Amino acid sequence: MPEGHSLHRLARQIDDVFGGQTVQVTSPQGRFNADAARIDGQQLEQAFAKGKQLFCRFSNDLYLRVHLGLYGAFSFGGDQHFSGASSIGAPRKIGEREVAGEAEHEVYAGPPDPVGAVRARIVSEHGWADLRGPTACEVLDYSQVQIHLGKLGPDPLASAAQAFEAIKSNVDSGSGAATVEAGYKEFHKNLSRTKAAIGITLMNQNVISGVGNIYRAEALFRNKISPELPANQLSARKVRQLWLDIVSVMEDGVRDGKIITTRPEDREPGLPLWPDNAYYVYQRQGMGCRRCAGKISLAEVAARKLYWCPRCQKRPRAK
DNA sequence: CTAGCATGATCAC
DNA sequence: TGATCCTGCTAGC
Numbered sequence: 001m002p003e004g005h006s007l008h009r010l011a012r013q014i015d016d017v018f019g020g021q022t023v024q025v026t027s028p029q030g031r032f033n034a035d036a037a038r039i040d041g042q043q044l045e046q047a048f049a050k051g052k053q054l055f056c057r058f059s060n061d062l063y064l065r066v067h068l069g070l071y072g073a074f075s076f077g078g079d080q081h082f083s084g085a086s087s088i089g090a091p092r093k094i095g096e097r098e099v100a101g102e103a104e105h106e107v108y109a110g111p112p113d114p115v116g117a118v119r120a121r122i123v124s125e126h127g128w129a130d131l132r133g134p135t136a137c138e139v140l141d142y143s144q145v146q147i148h149l150g151k152l153g154p155d156p157l158a159s160a161a162q163a164f165e166a167i168k169s170n171v172d173s174g175s176g177a178a179t180v181e182a183g184y185k186e187f188h189k190n191l192s193r194t195k196a197a198i199g200i201t202l203m204n205q206n207v208i209s210g211v212g213n214i215y216r217a218e219a220l221f222r223n224k225i226s227p228e229l230p231a232n233q234l235s236a237r238k239v240r241q242l243w244l245d246i247v248s249v250m251e252d253g254v255r256d257g258k259i260i261t262t263r264p265e266d267r268e269p270g271l272p273l274w275p276d277n278a279y280y281v282y283q284r285q286g287m288g289c290r291r292c293a294g295k296i297s298l299a300e301v302a303a304r305k306l307y308w309c310p311r312c313q314k315r316p317r318a319k
Numbered sequence: 320c321t322a323g324c325a326t327g328a329t330c331a332c
Numbered sequence: 333t334g335a336t337c338c339t340g341c342t343a344g345c
Contacts, residue, residue: 002326002327003326006326052326052327052328067327067328068326068327069327069328069337069338069339070325070326070327070328070337070338070339071325071327071337071338071339071340072327072338072339073339073340090325090326090327090339090340116339116340117338117339119338132338132339132340133338133339133340134338134339135327135328135329135337135338136328203327205327205328212326212327213325213326213327214326215326216326259326282326302333303333303334304326304327305325
């Protein structure tokens, strides 16, 4: 998926293309017809993300909520004023496909005929977006949005999103350090309340929102944490280190449009950074660890594939 | 062509 | 824990 970094990029792009504009919202596929009609013709005031969910506020105080799930993706296009990724969301092979936009059309005749199952289509004067395959795509009022937001744990990208908003609206909102700190406290509190393994808990969106299967595996490796360790047994120091590291790698993900977690000194010379040198453990089962003589392991845990290095990520001995 | 798979999450048992 | 939903890419006939 679409882990959290993709959703934050998506929110930025939707803001870029549609922010403040009157938009037509339709459902070529038909499944979103009734809800689309509730926001069709309104202004899209603002888009934002929390965790893996996207929210767009419209001028009639209704909100679009989208969860891409495993398969969902947006594709974009527009006239010469449009530039940006042509696709954000589920890639169908390793890596995030965020192709550069197509701004070279001389004559813009509006969006193309819908191809495939387009759940939702948003069109403004200069651009369009098609949504396919989402797990959730619905229109909500403010109180319903609050319920969704309230269920989500702290988002490591909240401070980055806040800083971005501040720059955009030319307001000084500080460095975002306070938001990072508040996130850490909440994360720590949430971890301390669960006995489940950290490898499972990191995927729990109520505990921390936006981390998916890749960031889960990579963050545990980078911080030398065994996925089996019960979440409430991590020391405060370790939780803080883990949180700050996740903030850092996910901010890189927003910047790069793909997940790259390796440090330069751990990459294999002669191979391209992407995708060969992007990860420490994800999809590297059976291959040599980048940092020790061991081999990367793979196990199916809670129906998801978990990758880790048993040597670098030893479980502390029970006493 | 089809089956299998994917960065997700929910629901039933 | 397993079945289910949603889409589209790819490997393998």
